[in-house]
Amino acid sequence: MDVLAIFPEWLITHGAALMVVLPLMMGALCAVLPNERLAWLLVMIVTLICAVTGLGVLLTIMGGDSMSYAMGGWDPPKGIALEIDGLSAPVMLLISVMAVLCSIYALPATIAEVEPRKRAPFYAAFLVCFAGLLGMVATGDAFNVFVFLEVSSISTYVLVAMGSSRDRRALHSAYRYLILGSIGATFFVIGIGFLYMETGTLNMADMARVLRELDGGSRVSQVAFGFIIVGLGLKLAMFPLHMWLPGAYAHSPTYVTAFLASTATKAALYLLIRFIFTVFDPNVDYVAVIVTRLIVGVAVVGMLFASLQAIFQTDIRRALAYSSVAQVGYMLLGIGLATAGSVSAGYLHLINHAVIKGALFIAVGAFWYRFGITRVADMRGLGKTMPLTMGAFMIAGLSLIGLPFTAGFVSKYNLASAAADKGWWWAVAVIMFTSIFAIIYIGQMLKVAYFDDPHEIDGVAVVRNEAPLAMLIPLWILAGLSIVIGMGFDGGFVVEASEGAAKAIGFGPFVDGGFGFTAELNGLPENGLSAEVAP
Amino acid sequence: MSPHVILRVVSKFLIPLIALFAFYVQFHGDFGPGGGFQAGVILAASVILYALIFGLDAAKKAIPPSWVRIGMTAGVLIYGGTGVLTWILGENFLGYNVLAHDAAHGQHYGILAVELGVFVTVTSVMLAIFYAFGSRQPDLTDEDW
Amino acid sequence: MLTSFFEHYNYMVVIVLMMTGLYVVFASRNLVKKLVGLSVFQTSVFLLYITVGKVKGGQPPILVDDHASTSEIVKLAAAGGDVATHSSDVIYSNPLPHVLILTAIVVGVATLAIGLALVVRIREVYGTVEEGEIDAIDYRYNLEGTES
Secondary structure (H helix, E strand, O other): OOHHHHOOHHHHHOHHHHHHHHHHHHHHHHOOOOOHHHHHHHHHHHHHHHHHHHHHHHHHHHOOOOEEEEHHHOOOOOOOEEEEOOOHHHHHHHHHHHHHHHHHHHHHHHHHHOOHHHHHHHHHHHHHHHHHHHHHHHEOEHHHHHHHHHHHHHHHHHHHHHHHHOOOHHHHHHHHHHHHHHHHHHHHHHHHHHHHHHHOOOEHHHHHHHHHHOOOOOHHHHHHHHHHHHHHHHHHOOHHHOOHHHHHHHHOOHHHHHHHHHHHHHHHHHHHHHHHHHHOOOOOHHHHHHHHHHHHHHHHHHHHHHHHHHHOOOEHHHHHHHHHHHHHHHHHHHHHHOOHHHHHHHHHHHHHHHHHHHHHHHHHHHHHHHHOOOEHHHHOOHHHHOHHHHHHHHHHHHHHHOOOOOHHHHHHHHHHHHHHHHOOHHHHHHHHHHHHHHHHHHHHHHHHHHHOOOOEEOOEEOOOOOOOHHHHHHHHHHHHHHHHHHHOOOOOHHHHHHHHHHHHOOOHHHOOOOOOOOOOOOOOOOOOOOOOOOO | OOOOHHHHHHHHHHHHHHHHHHHHHHHHOOOOOOOHHHHHHHHHHHHHHHHHHHOHHHHHHHOOHHHHHHHHHHHHHHHHHHHHHHHHOOOOOOOHHHHOOOHHHHHHHHHHHHHHHHHHHHHHHHHHHHHHHHOOOOOOOOOOO | OHHHHHHOHHHHHHHHHHHHHHHHHHHOOEHHHHHHHHHHHHHHHHHHHHHHOOOOOOEOOOOOOOHHHHHHHHHHHHOOOOOOOOOOOOOEOOOHHHHHHHHHHHHHHHHHHHHHHHHHHHHHHHOOOEHHHHHHHHHHHHHOOOOO
16 A cells, blocks of 8 residues: 555655744744634644654655755755655654644643643744754754754753743753753854864765765864764763753653653754764774764663662652663663664664653653642552553553563664674673663552552542543553554564664765765674774 | 933934944845844844833833734744745745746845845844843833932 | 964964853853853854854955846856856855854854843742752752642
């Protein structure tokens, strides 16, 4: 069945630009809408259009083409082009789908958490953030990445600060996130500046070509690499640079946390993969050493420490936030191993984690909405009082741990087998260890929910009071997705997409480019980078 | 005699000139330094100067906050609308070549349109920020200055 | 070594500003001062881009021809032709960093605006803009066991 034939021709041709431009313009429109229902409706329409377009783009890419869209009719490398290939298309679809599901959840959540006057601008900020994230992933020009990075980040600071109606600590968390995020973005732009000095161009594919001609470049490129890694690391909450994340996730509105946890760090991770493997030559020694030593080291330490910290948190969302930092460590471990299998596994974990964390945070939001629960200890008896919601939370939690037949198991198994293929048995041990920690912190939540009695108010037990339908639908869609991905162990749609992503590194428009250059970019080798030394 | 005669007289002379300069910078962006962002900030600066000297309420009567809110959106929509227009006419997004009978004029009109959008948005945003910050405290009366 | 230092004085200035800005962000406990440090840090980046865009003997990157030949050049560029050989009598500095920095300045302004708005709100809610005092107030708020 050719699904692609359903999509109109112009949607696929202009799809990339449509996905970036439509939310941006509609975000501006949303800010002046008088009625917040109208604003919510606009958000739903825009995110649905983007999700459909994203699906069309992904199907086109998986059919073998790659898309290059020259903005303004000016061809790259002089002009700015949107380049979509096997690495970016799944992430774009992921961001759009998560936006749709979180926006369904938003209808009751925003009414409970944001003041009436501020709801329409809140949705406007959400649309701008959405546009920024999509633009970041779609573009093929390095400075354009910075622009969209800042567009999404600045609207994120605003979104996080909107939690102050509910919890005033959101303001300070947003401020801290602003300072750290701006430093990260500025480091990134310094790196781009140095790359521009070295290569004379801003188009990522052209930079890749010039850097390979220069055999990895001089000290300038090395410095640029360092700055870019630190800058992006701050955005994706790489271990020592993750300090903004727990505060931002714990105090922002629940809708914002669910959306950000599943998209913001993922887009930055995509950029990291893009810069390490496509723009910079991964076989040059400075890149190989930093990737296989520093990034792996940071990933492992992050996994262990953050999982440990998650165990001791009393607030549910803080615990899940530290868990997110640990899961980012998994993805970075996949990148650091630098084989085709491991990058594919890391990418798969990116998608799975987005689905899982989205479900978890929506469930936690539903708990707050019905009962005002924010602490783990208060989750007593939720298995009886909110069985459907808690059921989805349990499925997502088990998926996070990595139970077989769930999504988490697929990505952890792939990652562990990629590490074993490379002979890094200590990495397999670390993956096991952190899964045990995950069992502890998820387990304590499940135990409290299912094995303790519900709260009593004046001696009478609280009765069953399920979350509203608008929250249950996206929650169960996401929980169901994690089971579906888990079932399709060897060849489901998502696994295929992530293997395509790993293959796309070094292929696609970044080689046989929209402007016609071909270069022998090395695809990822099966057994690791040629320039690295055995550990 | 009100205590700030010099300020008021000089600013009444200068503020229109500043606004005029803003428009000069806006249109001169084709041929020299200038363009939408710079011009927007200069125009906003003239209104802010007016607000500083004559009071925020007077400035709000001159440029009402509702205009400012609509201006922010209108500018973005003008910019995006130019792009959508080029889409409808067949080019890629923001491909100005199709906007007129030949490419050079098309580029010219396209840049004028998007710079207009940028100008309106930047002025409105700067004024919105000023109004938002300024409204949080009551205006100082002349005697308290 | 001294000639090398003076030949690259623009980088020295950039480094000094960058480190000063970063130090102020980390070390100061007042929220407004942190924002000031952030601004200084971002300004150093602007200088970095623009000073490397200068070409030796280059004029500011504005076409010196009169209006008629400007439109010739625009037409040629729009048709995809090679513009460089036609205006090669005059050496221009690189215009691209200027464009990039305009964008970056706008980004910096937006960040500063949001940062200051947050500081104003924090001042209204907490009554102070010193980070130590804010943490102390929140710590007491948490300890009292009220809903987080």
